[in-house]
Amino acid sequence: MCGIVGLFLKDRALQPSLGALVSGMLCTLGDRGPDSAGIAIYGATQDGRLKLTVQAPHAGYDLSPALAAAEAGSGHDIRIAERHTHAVLSVPEAAETAVRAALAAAAPEVAVVSSGTRMEIYKEIGRPETVAAAFALGAMSGTHAVGHTRMATESAVTTTGAHPFSTGRDQCLVHNGSLSNHNAVRRDLVRRGLEFRTDNDSEVAAAYLSWRMAEGASLGEALKASLADLDGFYTFVVGTEDGFGVLRDPVACKPAVLAETDAWVAFGSEYRALVDLPGIEGARVWEPEPATPYFWTRA
């Protein structure tokens, strides 16, 4: 089943509340997916620096030695913000490759989940209430965020199998459904140089969109192209540095509700995820059409 949510803020005054609003939305949908939960959140930029979100292999794992080794091995200064099983490493943009290499050499068990100028990803096994509390998602601020609460079907219940998936800088995707041609698409994308961390079908969708956008497509164009190349059941919600998009497959078995006010655009697998948003009473609420990309970008 799975539950997915997204919130794209137009009103800057709401930015400090983004984490609280999105974790509330996610927890409402916990019954749609109790296995794992995660969120990608787009916060402040740090001048000329990049955020790498890294993930410990299990709870209780001490990230400090691995991160110290990565800093020493790369020869660059790394600012570290640890949160539960994750840490966000702020590194000079030019140092990304060196830091990744040093970390992989020192602690291959530590996964780099995402990189971006603004995006951070937090995801773990467990119900969304547990995951949101462990990472203190409610205290986070930003411009937009997407979240997912998972009922696993296509691959194992692991931290790396949790959504969101990120396969490009500041890009992420969450998925409700299952893809039937993901192995073929993965092979094709591997030949084109994309890298995969899991056997998960949704990671293939994320990588497909990253590849399209790397080839010059806009978010809307990449979503439109995926209609021809991805087969299966899906509702996708995707995030980019300045954008937020939604796509449903042509059969549209997987539920989706969009709502918009002057202050925000929100997505929920079900309307009940949206009921606590400020101004929902006056929002335009509608069901996105099948096979139709919807996307918003920041002005």
Add this chain to the structure above:
Amino acid sequence: MMKTVDLAATPVRALNAALHAPGSAEAHWRVLRPQGLHAVAVGIDAPLTVEIEGHVGYYCAGMNKQARIHVRGNAGVGVAENMMSGEVRIAGDASQSAGATGHGGLLVVGGNASARCGISMKGIDIMVGGSIGHMSAFMAQAGRLVVLGDAGESLGDSIYEARLYVRGKVASLGADCIEQPLEDSHRAELAALLATAGFDGQARPDEFRRYGSARRLYNFHIDNVDSY
């Protein structure tokens, strides 16, 4: 006397149990803050009036018998699913499978209904003020579906004997569904349905086209009964 239930304070199960309780006949209920919750006012078998103030989740008014249920908002998947009789009105939009498998009664959707509206309908009348999505009236067996707007792809695929009336464009017809002439009996039927739904000011019977089964796909003949 009107009873009011606030679903932000009362569980849906308690509301439904009260609506099912013997002796609640003729009562008038008002349901506040439905918050997109599922299965609101399902399984009623009494001539109640239930007014719901806001958006509901899945399967609202499912299996309804006798009751009049009005939703002042949108409805999620499967509103009035398997309705037997009574009347369900949705002021806003309805999600997928509105009125699915309904045996009787009237479902009125003021806005749009999405995919699979009236799927496997078995006698229900469904009136939609806006448009409907793809695969609507799939395997529809009996009843009437009236759409003031447009219909999505594969309307009436594998249809049996339901009658479909669409005022706007039909993206495509499904297998064995064809356009059929709009005759006087159909105009009279439409006029009555439009009046009952409260749509008579918005549309005239002459503006509709009628669609139904070509009867080439289902070939049951009583003479062949011994073969089954």
